[in-house]
Amino acid sequence: MTRPRGVDLFDVDRLRLVEEPPFRLSPEDRRAMDAAWAAAVHANPTLFDGPVAGCTAVEREEPRVLVLNWVRATYRYYVLRRVPGAGVRLPSLFVAVAQPSTDGRLLVGRMAPWTTSPGRWQLPGGSVEPPPEGELLDQDVLRRHAARELAEETGIDLPDDRLTLWQVTRGENGSVGVLFRAPPRPAPWLYERFGILTSAERALGREPELDRIVLAGAATDLTGRQVPYLAPVLDRHGRSGAPGP
Template sequence: MNDDPRHHGPIRPVEFLDAHRITFVEHPPPELSPRERRELDRMWVDTRARHPHTFDGPLVASLGADLPAPGALEVRWARVTYRHRALRRLRPPEDVPGSVFVTVLMPTEAGLVVGRGSPATAAAGSWTLPGGSVEPPAAGQPLDAGALRREAVRELTEEIGVRIPDEEVRLFAVTRGRRFGSLGFHFLAPPVARALVLRRHAGLVAAETGRGAGPELDEVAFVASPADADRLGAGADYLRQVLHRYVSA
C-alpha cells in the first residue's frame, strides 16, 4: 500500500494537520443523559473488576479542532475522566469526544523506539510510540504547546525510563483520527543509543514489577520503516502513517 499522504488510495486512519501555532480553548464537558451516566458507571465497574489497577483519572478530551489560518490550529477541549471513553460504545462516532494524546519519536541506530502495551493497559498487545493521554493542567495553568511537550517527556520517562530535557524535543507532526477526531501531538527527541533504551526499560520493568504494578509497555522494539511495524503485529492507528512521514522527511 502506498503511504504517501498525497496518494488517493484507501482512506487512512488519521490525517495530518499542518499546524505549528496551536491554541487550546476550554469548554464545559459534554452533557450526559441519565441513561448515559448509568451506563458509564456500570461499564466502569466492569472495567475495574477486570483491571483493578485502572484509575478513573482526569483527561483532556477534544471537542473539535479548526484550522482558522495557514499553520494555525484551534482545539476546543474539555476536562473529563477516563470512564468517558466508554461513550464510544453508546454514541455514534461523530458525537463522541476525541482523545488528546502525545507521543515521542526517539531515534536510535536501530530505528525508532516502539513499545507493546502490557495486559493491564487500554491498548494491551498494541505497538505504539512511547506516549499517552494528556492530563488537564492544574487550576490557573494553561494548556498549550509547552504543556504538551512536558507531558510527552513525562510519558517517555514513565514508559521507557529515558529522561530528555523538555527543550530538546520538538513538535514533529499533528494527527487527527478520522473516526473519533482524536488529536495526536507527535514530538521528535534527539537520538540515543539502542543499548541505553534496552537497559533503562529493563530497569523500569524490574522496578514496576517489584512494586506489583507492572510496566505500561511490557516489551520494546526498534522500527526503521512501516514494514518493520507491520511485522511486529497490531499497532496504534497512527503508527504506520507517522513512521512513513518520519522516514520520508
C-alpha cells in the same frame, strides 16, 4: 504505503488550545455511561476514572498552526463512544514521543498484558491530564507531559525543551495525538535505558507499562496489533529524512 482509513496527519509549528465548558449529559447518557464504565471495570479492574482532557475540535488557524478545542472530563466519558445512540462521543487527547535512533529508526513499545490495550504497539506517551482549575493547557504543558511519559515508559530522561513539536494525528474516532520528536540516540543506549527502568520497576514489585521496545523503520517490522496512527507516522518519519549515524 497505504494510510489506514480515517487517520489524518498535520505538520505543525505551533498549537493553540482553547478550553470549552464541561459536557452536560442527559440523564439517559449518564446512566448509559455509568453502566458501561461499571462493565469495563469489571472486565479490567486496573481501570481508574481519573481526570482527562478530551479534544472536541481541530481547526487550522494558519498553514502550520492548529487550534485544539478541549474539555475537562474523566476516563469514563470515553466509554460513551461504544454506547449505541449516545448523544456525546468524546475524542481523546494524548501526547506521544517519536524517539529516533541514530540509524533513523523510531522506538516503539508494546503495551503490557495488564494494560487496557495489551499487546498493542505504539509510541511512548499517554492521555493528557487537565491542569488545575484556572490554569492554562498549552503547548509547553503538553511538551512537559510528553517528556514525563517518555521517562516513565522507557527510562529516557531528558529536559522537556529538547522535545520538538512535530505533528498532530487524528484517528477515525476523532482522537487527537500531539507528537513531539526527541534528539536521536544510539540504539544500544536506548535499549540500555529501557532495561534499567524495567529491572528497577520489577525489583519494586511493579510491572512496567511497556513489556518490550523495538526500533522500527516501518510498520511491517512489527508483529501484532498497532495503534492506527503508527504506520503513517513511521512512513512520514522515513520520508522526512532520518538522521545518519
